[in-house]
Amino acid sequence: MGEWPGAERRDPPKTSSTWVVRHALSRWLQAQARDLRGGAPVRVLDVGCGVKPYYPFFADIASEYVGVDVVENPLAELLGPVEALPVEDASFDVVLCTQVLEHCDDPAAAVRELRRVTRPGGRVLASTHGVQVYHPSPADYWRWTHEGLRRLFTTGADWTDLAVEPAAGTGSALAMLLATYVEIALRRSVLARPPVWALNGLGTALDRRVGLLRQPVPGSLIPNLHVVAIP
Numbered sequence: 366m367g368e369w370p371g372a373e374r375r376d377p378p379k380t381s382s383t384w385v386v387r388h389a390l391s392r393w394l395q396a397q398a399r400d401l402r403g404g405a406p407v408r409v410l411d412v413g414c415g416v417k418p419y420y421p422f423f424a425d426i427a428s429e430y431v432g433v434d435v436v437e438n439p440l441a442e443l444l445g446p447v448e449a450l451p452v453e454d455a456s457f458d459v460v461l462c463t464q465v466l467e468h469c470d471d472p473a474a475a476v477r478e479l480r481r482v483t484r485p486g487g488r489v490l491a492s493t494h495g496v497q498v499y500h501p502s503p504a505d506y507w508r509w510t511h512e513g514l515r516r517l518f519t520t521g522a523d524w525t526d527l528a529v530e531p532a533a534g535t536g537s538a539l540a541m542l543l544a545t546y547v548e549i550a551l552r553r554s555v556l557a558r559p560p561v562w563a564l565n566g567l568g569t570a571l572d573r574r575v576g577l578l579r580q581p582v583p584g585s586l587i588p589n590l591h592v593v594a595i596p
């Protein structure tokens with residue numbers, strides 16, 4: 366698995382300010398892939414695939430793993446935006462869309478497309494930010510609350526099941542934001558690693574200890590949200 370690109374996303378170092386997001390995302394996708402194991406092989410579409418960092422999690426259960434990206438990308442088989450995917454209706458069993466919705470022009474059209482290309486009973490696995498600093502790829506437009514993201518998914522698309530869950534809690538979000546500025550202040554040098562590691566540990570420990578910090582309640586800050594949507 367280490368040889369496939371994106372190892373730092375599958376197994377992010379705790380010394381990185383993106384650890385809070387990528388660690389939870391990696392664990393969640395591994396659990397999703399485990400859940401699919403034992404069933405029939407699945408056709409997977411990875412939308413906004415980048416380097417397809419999560420391909421290794423699905424490699425042994427996928428009959429096909431197709432990447433699509435909006436920019437020229439040597440790892441993407443298809444070129445196109447999430448708002449107009451160049452694939453047939455209901456043609457994939459699993460559709461990944463990780464850390465893409467915040468970058469696309471029209472999130473409502475994107476969700477309709479994710480729904481259109483997923484077969485009934487298949488699953489869309491999407492993730493996107495609650496709070497995060499500006500990070501264009503190639504643009505950066507949107508952030509959501511858990512309520513807003515649920516509304517985005519239910520407006521204009523029908524699902525038989527929909528779960529929108531915080532990926533981590535308020536302690537983790539605060540740690541991530543502080544860690545981001547520590548990295549900036551220390552010019553992303555190795556000097557940033559110990560304080561970032563400590564902040565990540567502290568944020569996680571706080572969330573673990575105080576249940577309310579893990580809940581999306583008034584006053585909460587959620588770094589990232591995970592969506593399982595079943596047509």
Ligand SMILES: C[S@@+](CC[C@H](N)C(=O)[O-])C[C@H]1O[C@@H](n2cnc3c(N)ncnc32)[C@H](O)[C@@H]1O
Nearest residue numbers: 413414415435446447463464465468469502503
């Ligand atoms: C932050 S990267 C995430 C890459 C990968 N999904 C991951 O989780 O590591 C955002 C990706 O979304 C792609 N992207 C941005 N806008 C898009 C759009 N409208 N349609 C499809 N892909 C888009 C970018 O080119 C980039 O590959």
